[in-house]
Structures are given as structure tokens and as C-alpha cells.
Amino acid sequence: MTKKKHLTKRQTDRIAQNEQKRLRGNKKSKTEQWDEDVLLAPEPGLVISRFGQHADIEDSSGAVVRCSMRRTISSVVTGDKVIWRRARQGTGSIDGVIEAVEDRSSVLLRPDFYDGLKPVAANIDLMIIVSAILPALSLNIIDRYLVAAEMTHIKPLLVINKVDLLTAEQHQELDQQLSQYKKIGYDYLLVSAKSGQGMPELLTQIHSGTSIFVGQSGVGKSSLMNNLMPGLTAATREVSENSGLGQHTTTVSRLYHLPEGGDLIDSPGIREFALWHLTEQEVTEGFIEFQPWLGRCKFRDCKHITDPGCAIVHAVEQQEISKDRYDSYLKILASMVQDKPNYF
Known part of the structure; x- marks a missing residue:
């Protein structure tokens, strides 16, 4: 059994400080100074x-x-549609106040170890899950985002960046890895922000509605933004040669209007994407190829791991479900127990 993490004193203090800030609000905020006149x-x-x-x-x-x-x-995020009021006399700094937030068609939430669930962006039509061969391609991270997409009812698109670095043999191996996603209904694109490969196809996918780039740090989201919008000064950095880990280049989510139409949100890169805020049942349902087999297990409370008569395990054995995806599912379940804060 995976041992649950315990918070350090520093982590506990930070959580308490964040909670106090939420309770007392920002007393010095200019929102108190906005009068009707x-x-x-x-x-x-x-x-x-x-x-x-x-x-x-x-x-x-x-x-x-x-x-x-x-x-x-209570909450305002990139992509929100709001009702606001402009100051009669602008100062060039804070020149208005948000009065209300309209209902959201969708919202992407990211679990934060200290602050709980944090909304990233709202009213999203397409979630572009960006990965790259450098840092090493992580199918488990892709699977985590796919579960999040299914739970928020946002259409996903897999985009693998930096494919210009692949040899012909590596390219073939990548296609084989991604074929399991194509088989269950997920589209993917192989692109290179540097060479421009696949960029016209990506642009076609996002020319209408609101899309969001999500993915690990260092996969090249900002470089893709610069390719899609020439002249954009989004910061880019090389992956650290020493650690091989991605560098954070975007610190806040921001919405851009594409010249050919459509809106694109660039979100901050993250090292991991936890799912401890979901139930095991939600994660199971987030693997869409499992759905035809749900309810067919011998036991109603089947955990889909070692229980006898498990329909999902049977489907894996019969190669109806990809073993790689099933192993990724087990890894996510294990991480939910390990990563979940003990205050949640």
C-alpha cells in the first residue's frame, strides 16, 4: 500500500496563510473605493x-x-465572460471594476498542493495537450490530461512537438506509440515549431472557438504560439542541458486572438498534473475505452486490479484495451493516494 505523504511544518504554515488570505480578503483593495458616481x-x-x-x-x-x-x-479566470463597469475618469492603471461573471460553458481546474483546486481557464472548446520528445515523452502525462478533458467535457487534441529531432526509425516508433490513441478516437498531430512541420494542420484545428495549450514545462508551447502568431513576444527558453527538465516560460494564462480567427490560451507549464481531486470511479470513466466494459465485472465494487471476474482486466488480456493505457491507469490510481494532501 502506498504511504500517504505528510505535510511539513512549512507546507502547513503556507496552507494556513493562504486560507487566512481567503477569509479576510484583500482589505486594501481598490474594490472598496468604487462608488456609483x-x-x-x-x-x-x-x-x-x-x-x-x-x-x-x-x-x-x-x-x-x-x-x-x-x-x-469568488473566481475570475482567463476566458471568462464578465460584466464590468468603466471608471468615468481613467488613470491609466486600474480603470474599471468587474461586477459579475457569466455562466461558464467549461472550466479547466488544476489541483494545487497548497491551495486546493485552482481554475486555469474557462469557456474552452478545445484542449491542446502539448508534449515533446524532449523532455522525454510521457504518455502518462498525456493520459492525465485526457482524463481531465473527459471530466470537463472539453474536446482534446494531442500535439507532439519537436519531431524535427527524430530519426526515421524514431518517427516510426512514435507513430506506433500514438496509434493506441487514434484507435480509441483521439486525434494527434506531429509538429515542429522550429521547422514548421504540421503547423498548417494545427492552425486549421484552432481557427474557430477557444483553444488552450496545456502540457509540461519545456515542451515548447510558447514557441508554438510564436509560430502561430509571428511577432508575438512570448518568452521561450531552452530546456536545461543539465537537468533535462523544462523551464517555466509562462507564469499566467493569457488569451490571444489568432489572425486567421479563433482564440488561443497559453497556460503555465507544470512538471506534473495531479488528479487527486477526482474519485477512482471518475478516473476509470475518464479512460474512454473502459466504458463499454463498465458494469460487466463479476463484483459491483470491482477495483479493476486483482478482483476475479474483472471485465476490464479481461479486455486487457484479450488486447481489446491497450496494456500501456491500462498500466498508465494503475499508475494514476497509485499516485492519487500518494499525492493527495491530507487536508483535502
Whole structure:
């Protein structure tokens, strides 16, 4: 049995401090200073990015205004559609206030060890799961994002970057690895931000609606952004030659309008993508090829591991379900117990 992690004193103190901040709010925030007589009529807006207690809002003309938020608003993230009010006299710094957030069609949540669930972006139509052969390609990370996509009902697209570094033999091996995803209905693209390979096909996928780039640090999301939007000054860094780990290049989620149409959100890179906020049943349902076999096990409370008469294990043995995907499923279940904070 996997041993549960215990919080250190430093981690416990940080969690307590974050909780106190949430409880008392930002008492010095400018939201307390917005009186009716200094504001214009309410108008719709789109959240381009969020910075602490402030957010950049795009108005109907395309102009961007930095706003504070009413303390009654619990959450504002990139992609939110909001109702806001402009200051009668702008100062060039904080020139408006967000009054309300409209209902979201979808929201991507990321578990944070210290802060619990953190929304990343809202109203997303396509989740572009970016991986790369450098750092080493992790199918388990891909599977985690696929589970998240299924749980949030956001269509996923797998994009493998830096394929210009592959030999012909390695290219063939990669196609074999990804064929298991194609078989169960997930599309994938092999691209190179450096050479431009696959970029026209990627652009076709995102020319309408709102898409979001997600993935580990160092897989080249910002480089892909620069390729899709020439002239964009998104920061890029090389993968550390010493550690082989990706460098974080984006610190906040930001929405961009593509020249050919469609919106694209670039999200911060992460080393891992935990799923401890989900139940085991939700993770099981997140593996879409398992669904035809659910309810066919001998025992109703089957754990799909060592229980006799398990339909999913039988499907794996009969090669109806990929063993690699099943092993990834078991790894995710084990990590949920190991990574889940003991305060959650």
C-alpha cells in the first residue's frame, strides 16, 4: 500500500496563510473605493488575463482595460465572460471594476498542493495537450490530461512537438506509440515549431472557438504560439542541458486572438498534473475505452486490479484495451493516494 505523504511544518504554515488570505480578503483593495458616481454603465467584457486581484478585460471594441474585482466575486479566470463597469475618469492603471461573471460553458481546474483546486481557464472548446520528445515523452502525462478533458467535457487534441529531432526509425516508433490513441478516437498531430512541420494542420484545428495549450514545462508551447502568431513576444527558453527538465516560460494564462480567427490560451507549464481531486470511479470513466466494459465485472465494487471476474482486466488480456493505457491507469490510481494532501 502506498504511504500517504505528510505535510511539513512549512507546507502547513503556507496552507494556513493562504486560507487566512481567503477569509479576510484583500482589505486594501481598490474594490472598496468604487462608488456609483465614478462608474459608467455596465458592459460585457472578456477576461484576457488575470493578475492577483486584477484582470485585463477586453471591451467590445477590442481595447484592453485593467480592472479590479468586487469582493463578492469568488473566481475570475482567463476566458471568462464578465460584466464590468468603466471608471468615468481613467488613470491609466486600474480603470474599471468587474461586477459579475457569466455562466461558464467549461472550466479547466488544476489541483494545487497548497491551495486546493485552482481554475486555469474557462469557456474552452478545445484542449491542446502539448508534449515533446524532449523532455522525454510521457504518455502518462498525456493520459492525465485526457482524463481531465473527459471530466470537463472539453474536446482534446494531442500535439507532439519537436519531431524535427527524430530519426526515421524514431518517427516510426512514435507513430506506433500514438496509434493506441487514434484507435480509441483521439486525434494527434506531429509538429515542429522550429521547422514548421504540421503547423498548417494545427492552425486549421484552432481557427474557430477557444483553444488552450496545456502540457509540461519545456515542451515548447510558447514557441508554438510564436509560430502561430509571428511577432508575438512570448518568452521561450531552452530546456536545461543539465537537468533535462523544462523551464517555466509562462507564469499566467493569457488569451490571444489568432489572425486567421479563433482564440488561443497559453497556460503555465507544470512538471506534473495531479488528479487527486477526482474519485477512482471518475478516473476509470475518464479512460474512454473502459466504458463499454463498465458494469460487466463479476463484483459491483470491482477495483479493476486483482478482483476475479474483472471485465476490464479481461479486455486487457484479450488486447481489446491497450496494456500501456491500462498500466498508465494503475499508475494514476497509485499516485492519487500518494499525492493527495491530507487536508483535502
